[in-house]
Amino acid sequence: MTRPVQNAWRLLAALFVFAAPAMAADAFGQEQKFHVSAGRFRRSFDCGPSVVSDSIERGTLLADVQRGPDRWLLLSYWEPSNPAHPNSFCGGGRETFLLWLHVRANTVLATQSELYASCRQGIEGGRPKWSGQHCSVAFRRTEEEPASEKRVDVRTTVLFDRQAPEKGLQVNRLPPAKPE
Numbered sequence: 001m002t003r004p005v006q007n008a009w010r011l012l013a014a015l016f017v018f019a020a021p022a023m024a025a026d027a028f029g030q031e032q033k034f035h036v037s038a039g040r041f042r043r044s045f046d047c048g049p050s051v052v053s054d055s056i057e058r059g060t061l062l063a064d065v066q067r068g069p070d071r072w073l074l075l076s077y078w079e080p081s082n083p084a085h086p087n088s089f090c091g092g093g094r095e096t097f098l099l100w101l102h103v104r105a106n107t108v109l110a111t112q113s114e115l116y117a118s119c120r121q122g123i124e125g126g127r128p129k130w131s132g133q134h135c136s137v138a139f140r141r142t143e144e145e146p147a148s149e150k151r152v153d154v155r156t157t158v159l160f161d162r163q164a165p166e167k168g169l170q171v172n173r174l175p176p177a178k179p180e
Contacts, residue, residue: 034101034108038075046107054111056099062128062135065165072165073101074135076128081119093119098128098137098158100168112168114158133162145176152176 032047038059047053059077080086081093096117102110116139117125125139136159145152159170 034111036073036075036101038077045101045103048107048109051108051111059099063160063162063165065162067165069104070166071103073099073103074160074165075099075101078117090119095120096125098160098169100160100165102166102168110168114156114169114171116156116158135160135162 032053034045034047034051034053035055035057036043036045036059037055037057038061041059041061041064056075056077058079059075061073061075063072063074065072076096076098078094078096081090081095082088085091094117095115097113097115100112101108115121115123116137117123118141121141123139123141125137128135128137136157138155138157140153140155142151143154144150154176155174157172157174159172161167161170
């Protein structure tokens with residue numbers, strides 16, 4: 001082969017090697033990564049087979065538990081309620097979530113999230129609070145009761161146990177109080 005042909009093949013081989021990591025994409029050509037930005041904690045993880053890629057940009061890291069090859073992260077994060085229409089209903093509001101991630105070898109294996117404060121859905125919630133090894137958040141939402149079509153308050157508590165992080169978010173929905 002002539003020198004220009006050899007150089008062209010080397011260039012193609014180099015492009016293939018450098019482009020190979022970018023080929024790990026989903027059907028829409030998006031990179032399969034889970035990006036987390038929570039204060040000083042900034043990481044990108046690969047996504048396991050059942051995990052959808054996501055990007056958390058306004059987060060707070062609440063817990064980071066490591067046991068052997070497994071790691072569990074607990075984050076609180078928010079996103080704008082209505083970014084397309086900032087001057088309309090809930091335009092300046094927030095949707096606030098508690099997010100649990102199970103990570104192994106830089107790959108997110110499982111996620112679980114719970115919306116605990118929302119302008120759009122009328123969810124009133126407190127802040128995540130630590131008590132010993134447990135982080136919990138309580139909130140209430142008004143829902144329509146299917147049988148009577150009455151509006152009722154549904155109270156929910158979400159708990160994360162640092163001693164058993166593999167359990168994920170433990171969600172306890174309390175039945176509405178019976179009217180007297």
